[in-house]
Amino acid sequence: MESHGDSVEEECEGWDDEEYEDPALENTPSENTLAKIKDYRIYTSEEIMEKQGKIIQNVREILGVDEDDAITALKHFSWSVEQLEEKWFSDEDKTKYQCGLVPDDSKCPPPNKKYADLCQICFLPLKKDKINSLKCGHIFCRQCWTDFFDTKLLEGYHCVMSKCPQYGCPLTVTHSIWKQILTGKHLQRYLKFHCKSYTDETKNINWCPKPGCNFCVENVSYVVSEVECNCGHFFCFKCGEDSHRPCSCELAKKWMMKNKSESENITWMIANTKNCPKCQRPIEKNQGCNHMTCNMCKHEFCWMCMGSWTEHGNATGGYYKCNKYEEMKSSKNDLTKLEEERDRAKHELKKYMFFFERYSNHVKAGDHANEMKPKIEILIEKLNTEKSYPIAELHFLKEGLDEVIRCRKVLKWTYAYGFYLNDDKEKALFENAQEMLEKNADRLHEYLEQDFEPFLCEEELDKKPFYQYKSNLVNCYKVTKQFYTNLLDGLERGLTNNII
Amino acid sequence: MITPRIKKETERLSTDPIVGIYATPDETNFRHFHVQISGPADTPYNGGLFKAELFLPDEYPMVPPKVLFRTKIFHPNIDKLGRICLDILKKNWSPALQIRAVLVSIQSLLSDANLDDPLDEEVAELFKTDPEAAEEKARQWTLDYANE
Structure with a gap:
């Protein structure tokens, strides 16, 4: 994986030259992914x-x-x-x-x-x-x-x-x-x-599923599932939902259903609540003490052994030291089963939380990137009018931001993908690809979120720092793009074809 | 406001009634008809008088009338709530059809049940597997509920 990054950086040498032409980012070595994407036509x-x-x-x-x-x-x-x-x-x-x-x-x-x-x-x-x-x-x-x-x-x-x-x-x-x-x-x-x-x-x-959009897309070869409408909306040609690469339609749907459904609440309930032994209402323990009193039926019981509190006392090892637990567990099969179920649910929930947190993190980061669009436009305008940088030399800012948005979109779905991925050696490959893309997309995002005031400052006449910044960003852009392609190509060619 | 079409249809229903069917408009609502259908001969419904309500929606005749049986009847295409499964009341409706055609079709549905498109699966099943028992039950229901 690293080798790709190196080779790209080599190509980019000399980019800090002030004299260099428009970077024309879209001319980066055309990858299969991009070639595939163009295999459709858009009609009014x-x-x-x-x-x-x-x-x-x-x-x-x-x-x-x-x-x-x-x-x-x-x-x-x-x-x-x-x-x-x-x-x-x-x-x-x-x-x-x-x-x-x-x-x-x-x-x-x-x-x-x-x-x-x-x-x-x-x-x-x-x-x-x-x-x-x-x-x-x-x-x-x-x-x-x-x-x-x-x-x-x-x-x-x-x-x-x-x-x-x-x-x-x-x-x-x-x-x-x-x-x-x-x-x-x-x-x-x-x-x-x-x-x-x-x-x-x-x-x-x-038709483009975006409300109010009047374009329609003809898929020429059926190879492509993701299309970009002229209105800017990316969607999956097969299911009409927002683009969900690298996940299949089925997987994406499953994940969305999971996010939507109440089933996670239920899992949470299983993990964090127990039923009152008398009235069976679910109770969440929100304080440390094991002496529970059911709000509804006022039954008093022990959180550990679920036995009646009246049986607790010095004889059982003290009020706050229930040693009846192990005993109960071994003597009552049902309870063991319940405990196992709770453990399993807890683990399952933890796993889901892990992936969902990262998924929604990229959703939010993507939203932020989208919100930045007008700011970047203003910045380009200012750099052009106040500091007289040619417009053509400022495109990289916009294209960098678009790349961040694209990456965030794919990255969020890699977490849905990862959630359903079986644990084996291919998982490591996937996680590595994901990590590299995430790292670089984050770096690119950071470049775009940095403070631009120094470049706009009136006293600053030296343009070198700006071109240095540009060169850094463009390099990062190219590396990110490469990882983006690597990840999607790798997954879509079935490198990690082990979804449950 | 009563439409010329509804007016004419109503008139014709009284001047030129259909044999075995009585349809009278409600005194307060010209779109609402009280219907009585006598059970056709040679059917288990023979001798019974079945009450139904017919209602003409505002969009009538672009949409079909709504018809509901008020008398309990043991029939594969009529359910316990009195709803009727009849093609011309749904997808085969044509604005050129009239109340007459609807009532005649319902009458002939009593003689000729459509077992392939049942509304009440259980009733249809009995008519298929044990027609004699089914007919006996239909006869009994006719005696019990449609015999005023």
Whole structure:
């Protein structure tokens, strides 16, 4: 592990040279991890709709159908052009019927002439604005269509598959009727669902889960699970949760469940409380004395042997020296079992506390780093305007901070990973990698949290100290980045593949 | 305000009633119907008169009516609380369906239970394994509870 650090530092020699160019940190030797990360594409909602439009156009040409039929058929086949083509060309009539493209007069005949001038939903006479766009001939007034769609829109994106309002009619409502009837917000909602029916049914396209973000991500190769949206949100492509490398989705979920659940409280109760021998209420011992009095039932007993206090006295070795304990333990199997359980629970809790403490420490440190972002911006601005350092030479501050944030994120999850890791020789490798990254990320974080006043001081004309500082930070950055890559690559290649 | 549709449906229910079904609107609430369904012949429910309540939500007919049995009945698709498992009351509802269609469907549910989609597993199980005993029980319940 150390060797990586050394080799990187060698490369960085001469960085304190005042004349040197923009450090261009992103050009550090590209690691596998970074190469993998770029294996996805991000689209705006307009771009994804354009992509969807191309698929529709393509299907129109292949099948020789109009836009409405192409859309309906694609929706039926979950936007899989291959499946649609295969079925269509093996049995066109059947496929058309299944998609809801053709009416079925035997099941659902057109309305008889007696009622033909009435809307079949509100029973009011149809006016000029009657709509009869579906091929089945079931007529409804515009208002009823609107109400029908409004109700359907509440059901979520599957509403795009709605059938004709007539009972039993197999026809799927066409895209153009939706667009014709709806206006304003409701039309927007439908169009969103129309797009969502494509993105949600397509496995390698997901929307960024950050609230209010309108980007979506296409995972080209399925290799990557972590993606960074253009909005800056890192998330796991598979489960949609915040990025949780190096843990798998299952492990991350397990850990979060553990943190959330009440089970730890119960473990704590087992470790730190005993039940009153009389009323069975749990009691926490918060003072040193073994003479317990239950708050609820006023029963007095000994904390050590759980026997009644009335049996305690000089005869049993004094009030505060219960020697009945060992005796009880050996004579009563139940009690031994309980003690064992308590010990086990205590150990389990201790282990969890150890990992959780470190996990939440990195969460907090990550939050602090995020809070520093505006400060760093101001600092860069000041260094540029007051001390006339070129902006290009100040990028390293921002990039250093971003690296700290990235590291904190991974480091916190290494503690969830470590919690579930089996005790064996690979554990040592993992812990070493974790330690190295932690050490260096801490160092980098410290660099960024240092006092910058001396560099901004008016009297200070010598720029050397600042470039010295920069060189130190950049070196630390590179080393940290290397350990970051080592850790993730190591774990994700299954170096330590021994999770319980 | 009563909608033209509900008005027409209500009128038609009284002028052109369905055989074996009585549906009368509540005096104070035009969306609330008191329903009585007579047990179809050739079923264990024959001779019984089953009370039910039918309610039209504000969104009706975009959403289906709510129907609840008030008389205890031993039927695989109707549970102890009187709730009914019927496709057109849920996912197969169409705004072009009417109260009539709903009531007729409930009536035919009494003649033709749907054992594959039971609401009360135990009742359905008995109808499957021992239809005679089940029918006897249904007959007894009809006598006990639906015989006013």
